[in-house]
Amino acid sequence: MKAIKVGILGLGTVGGGTALVLQRNASEISRRIGRAVEVTMASVRNLDSERLCDCSQLTLTQDPFEVVDASEIDIVVELIGGDTLAKELMLKAIGNGKHVVTANKALIALHGNEIFAAAQAKDVSVSYESAVAGGIGIIKAIREGLAGNKIELLAGIINGTANFILTEMRDKGRTFEDVLAEAQSLGYAEADPTFDVEGIDAAHKLTILAAIAFGTPLQFEKVYAEGISKLSLTDVAYAEELGYRIKHLGIAKNSHDGLELRVHPTLIPSERLLANVDGVMNAVLVKGDAVGNTLHYGAGAGAEPTASAVVADILDIVRSIDASPSCRVPHLGFQPEAIQSLPVKTPDQFESAYYLRFDVNDVAGVMSKLSAKFADRNISIESITQKEPSLGQDFVSVIFVTQRTREGLVDQAIESIESMGDVRADAVKIRVEHFD
Numbered sequence: 001m002k003a004i005k006v007g008i009l010g011l012g013t014v015g016g017g018t019a020l021v022l023q024r025n026a027s028e029i030s031r032r033i034g035r036a037v038e039v040t041m042a043s044v045r046n047l048d049s050e051r052l053c054d055c056s057q058l059t060l061t062q063d064p065f066e067v068v069d070a071s072e073i074d075i076v077v078e079l080i081g082g083d084t085l086a087k088e089l090m091l092k093a094i095g096n097g098k099h100v101v102t103a104n105k106a107l108i109a110l111h112g113n114e115i116f117a118a119a120q121a122k123d124v125s126v127s128y129e130s131a132v133a134g135g136i137g138i139i140k141a142i143r144e145g146l147a148g149n150k151i152e153l154l155a156g157i158i159n160g161t162a163n164f165i166l167t168e169m170r171d172k173g174r175t176f177e178d179v180l181a182e183a184q185s186l187g188y189a190e191a192d193p194t195f196d197v198e199g200i201d202a203a204h205k206l207t208i209l210a211a212i213a214f215g216t217p218l219q220f221e222k223v224y225a226e227g228i229s230k231l232s233l234t235d236v237a238y239a240e241e242l243g244y245r246i247k248h249l250g251i252a253k254n255s256h257d258g259l260e261l262r263v264h265p266t267l268i269p270s271e272r273l274l275a276n277v278d279g280v281m282n283a284v285l286v287k288g289d290a291v292g293n294t295l296h297y298g299a300g301a302g303a304e305p306t307a308s309a310v311v312a313d314i315l316d317i318v319r320s321i322d323a324s325p326s327c328r329v330p331h332l333g334f335q336p337e338a339i340q341s342l343p344v345k346t347p348d349q350f351e352s353a354y355y356l357r358f359d360v361n362d363v364a365g366v367m368s369k370l371s372a373k374f375a376d377r378n379i380s381i382e383s384i385t386q387k388e389p390s391l392g393q394d395f396v397s398v399i400f401v402t403q404r405t406r407e408g409l410v411d412q413a414i415e416s417i418e419s420m421g422d423v424r425a426d427a428v429k430i431r432v433e434h435f436d
Contacts, residue, residue, distance in 0.1 A: 003036035004318050007067040009089060010079040011042050011060075014103055014130070016052030017303030018077060018310045023054055029311075033318050043067050043080075052303060068093040075317055077310060078102040083110050094118045094126070099321070101313040103130035103306055109204040112211075112218040116331040123325045127313035132205040133158055133282040135305035136298040137312065142286060143212045143333035149288025151213040155251045155266075155435065158205045160280035160300045161189045161196035162228050162248040166265075167278040169236050170245065176229060188280055198227030199248070199263040206250035209284070210261055214254050214342065215334035219261075222344040226264035235357060235428055238399055239267050242385070244355075245275040246430065258343035260350055267355050267432040274435065285435060293435070348408030353382065353432035356400045356414065361422040362389055370398060373416050377409045395424045401432060 006022070008015050019039045022029065030036050040057070043064035061067065068076055068089055076093040080086050083106045090107070093100050094115070102108065108115070108128050119126045129139045133156070142151065157163050161183055168179040180197065183189040195201040203225040211218045228248050239246050244267035253260040268275040273295050277283040282300030287293050299305035320328050330336060360366050367386065374381055380403040387397040402410065414427045 001035040003038050004074045004321070005041075005072050006037060006039045006075045006077060006314060007041040007070060007073040008039060008077045008079060009043050009064045009067055009086075010081075011044050011051055011053070011055075012079065013052075013303045014306045014310065015042065015077070015079040017307035018079070019051075019053035019058075021304060021307045021311050022314075025311075029315065033315050035318065037314060037318060041067050041070055041073060064089055065092065068096060068098065073098060074321070075099045075101060075314055077314070078104060078107075079310075081106075083107045087111050087115070090115060090126075091118055094122050094124055097122055097124060099125045099127075099317045101127045101310055101317065103128070103310060105131040105201070105204040105208060109207040109218055109220040112208070112331075116336070119331065120325075120336055125317050125320070125328060126331055127317060128208070129313045130306045130309035132208050133284060133296070134298065134300040134302065135308040136282060136284065136296050136300065137309065138209070138284045138296050139212060140312070141294075141296055142209065144329060146286060146288050146291060146294070147333065149290045151254065151286060151288050153251075153253050153287040153435075154209055154213055154284060155249050155274065155433065156206070156209065156284035157247055157274065157277050157282055158250050158284065158300065159196055159199075159202045159248060160282060161193065162202070163277065163282070164188055164280045165197070166228060166231075166236070166246055166248060169231070169233060170240065173233060173237075175233060176231060197229050199225035202248065202250045202263045206252060206261060206263055209250070210252040210259065212333045213252060213286070214259065215332065215339055216259070216342050217339055219344065222261055224262040224264070224347050224350075228265055231265055232428075234397075235355075235430065238357065238385075238387075238397075239355065239430075240270070242267075242355075242383070242399070242401065243270055244268060244432070245270050247275060247277070249433070251433070254342075258345045258349070260345050262347070262350060265430050267430055269434055272435060348406070348411065350407040350431075351404055352407065353404050353434070354400075354402045354407075354410050355428075355430040355432055356402070356410070357428040358398050358400075358417060359395050359424040360398055361424065362394055362396045363422060366422045367398065369420065369422070370400070370417055373413045374400070374402070377413050379403075379405050379409055379413060
């Protein structure tokens, strides 16, 4: 049977890893799918750079359009990143009737609706397993393994950089700035870490997960994103004392009155499995009505873990390359005509429990005044903790943990409390999820 020819756009960490895995495991791959898969062409920035893979049998070019226009290429693998040139190349490849694999979460989150429509019109596949959580295989798990379920909730540690920083802050008492500098030196974080530490990268990934979980269009612009750069060691330590750990989560919930799509620091009970995912590892909790809670854990980045997902996508395409388009798994797991736009809640409509810290003057009666602000809005309090003032301080930290309530009510209470004369600083608000 004719070998399938693959062209790769970008032979960097992931591209080189993909070519390496395809070369190293060529015999095993052929046994699985009944035909050979060969990387024959790749675009690179520098023709003379060292590569992870053997390039002796590859045609290398500095023009990526040569790859997408090459008549012998069956599958184009886009690994250059960004959402401008990558989008142009992907649409050109689709227009040329080629199947496409990508690890580009920003491209799918921002332009996936357009890309999938173009692919459907040309009867080709676009696969993107490696765009979320590296080698875990979470997209296939939701889209295919859990296809018999109505997905109710997913919550994931889907950015390894943020998870590494929070783990170091908790375990070693290091500041955010200190750990971020180390993450950059180790290659976990970019020179400009904004996408990682401010939740943008996680929001791209949550956009994709929510679409395949709930059968909705990709809608990145409706995801609420909050990062970890403002978290203090004080709150990391207080959370531990209260029996919680702070994790940076992407959360998508499907309730009767709309979707919640949110990325933010979250307190999780320390005994939960998700709370014990440390370092640069990723994990995604998925709750289905039939299966209950499932947890998917593994390496979320790196050359070969990500390449593992890229290669799996290539093999899926090869298996169905001669099949009728109606027999292929739809791009978002639901038939295109069945994709439904659902209302997405604004932050004031979110429902959660809340960790709230106020620094207040150490005077009689202040606690009852604070509590009254919550009672006025029917917000139930699970616990109240007053910390002892540090030496020489004339204020104390008071920590409230609320029961589940609507965020708009909590924000009203905070605004009222911050207007009190005895409050010394802005409140700290962190959402709490128990995942019971």
